[in-house]
Amino acid sequence: MKGTMMFPHRTTTRSRRTRLAAAAVAFSFLTLAGCSGVVAEGGSGGSDESFEFTLSTAAQPGTPNAAVQDWYLDRIEEETDGRIAFERTAPEAICKAAEVVECVRDGRAQIGVTVPDYTPQYFPSASMVSIPFLSQNSAAIMRSLYDIHADYEPAMEVMADNGLHHVGTWPVGRLLLGTPEPVTEKSGLSGLQMRASGPIVQQVLSGAGVNIQAITAPETYEAVQRGVINSIGGAIDFPVNYKLMELLPYWTDPGFGQYSTFGMWFSADAYDGLPEDLKGIVDDVTEELNTGEGIEAFNTQAADQCQQMLDASTVEEFTAWEDSATEEWSTEVEDSTQQQWIELVKGQGLSDAEGVLDEYLSHLEEYDDLEYTDATLDCEDQFAAR
Template identity: 40%
Template structure:
């Protein structure tokens, strides 16, 4: 995989030479290189897919993406490779979906909330207090995408196939002063993205300000915002522990999903055998292996925060979380329903009910639970 702007530097930028199906190579006695038989004829077409991503490398979300790309490369014996552009180096975040639609990129990785007009249903993740379980939410979206025609159509009508939606991480508030209760939000200018967070901030008297992740540091430094809502990437990958000391898990849960899409035209460039390998990796990405890669990196993020002498990370009490939930009410849910209906969705309530059912189903097993923020808050409390 050719990786542009990959970080950290210990993971060097390389081009990995790989090729066709290993089994086919072995059966044919191939020894002349990836994707070729003994006579030099290609057993599978060499396909290179260009990936436009908004993610900084070295983060849990980026490592989840790299797990998928590396798996496809390895299992295709390199007949499928990726030209990966990290950190908006090919397309800005707000244009990544359009870049895939118009062919500047074959695949895109970006939050659906950055283009909410295209994906009203997929912004279910904006609804507060649903779950903080990464594994359950990822699986819920996967099942919706497989089985719900309206949900799937949001991507297919653009000529895209959705490969995965997963939560970027549970909502973590970074502030200049301690955030001990909902009252502390009053008058605070908070960076927030997604309809749910916007509604929640307004409900508690804060002023939500929409900034991209890359704009957060400068927003704090210049006094545009007093605090922000993001995830555990924020204090580390975006170096925000340099300007914010106080980090709080308010129990809000997940607030945004990251989507990964491939254009149908790019998918069709792969042979049936390559598509089978690709699809198998997609399934495993959504059913546990991808989130395992996410969780492994997230654990190191907590290690980093624990090592910072200026950083405090706390979780609100159940009583304070209940107060926050009561103040937000069902405003975000009603806003989401109205937005979906105005976009032509016939029965968004049914989609929401189906989604909740999947969250209940896949969140019932504590052995598969992945909640790095809650785990980190517990580590801070016990240190």
């Protein structure tokens, strides 16, 4: 069951499958307690029905995660000629980041976007991305998670049991460490007070002497500013979009690779209530998202983040660890991290955890040759060339 560390390719690919939507009709709006709900016109099961779904999101505007979300919503509206439309509420306007899934489950929203690690009990079938040093290829990860939630019964069951319909789960980007002083190897982490997500990543960092604090992304700036923490582990969103580069001058890539995810899901009731023609369109766009378009949207936006870091006078360094430092840490933990994940998700109710992980690793191997761009690696190269 042991995975091998996979190293990145740096090109992009596009994969697209389209479907013609039925003719559009006007749709009406329903407002309940300040939130739009599902609207249907035209009679049960009719081809002229239209729907409006409310979005609850934790994706901040301008981030790669928002770019993935917006690509999907735009594409659904376009391909259905407006028969499915989205009430796009601002981030955390309805529910805080850690409560988005509850918004979807209780009907305040019909589609949600947030970090599954904030509520791991609902998403054990996606948290294997937290196993460090396992894969660098974000396109392979997104495709693998899509496949197991579309075809592998134990992963499908956990979504159904929680009243959710899986749309997509994608890596948030490579794990970076932001610190007040340079850190170039594991020993430099001891004693840091750090915010980081990903259950196995947290355990590995704790094993290196890091004191992990449970803080969501939107709360991180204030936590550093007030001295609650003095470092963060997170993707490039954190220095740029959450403004942590104003407070932490040193940023480095320890080589963990992809470490956490954003997820998007419909409520099962909303998806199941669609007529077959609209379900077919949703399914086709969902396939497009997961087979290339989502990662392309992510990396297009991520490229802009690098320039903001390059322009920031407060960023002293953005470096990568030497391969020897990464390999030493990887060798030390690789025998234990997969078993730690299995034990964790069994406690969260995932049946056949070993089978789910084996299925995921099999898909990672199948998709290892998928071409992709890693905007964070490209940014590291740009800093090195300065």
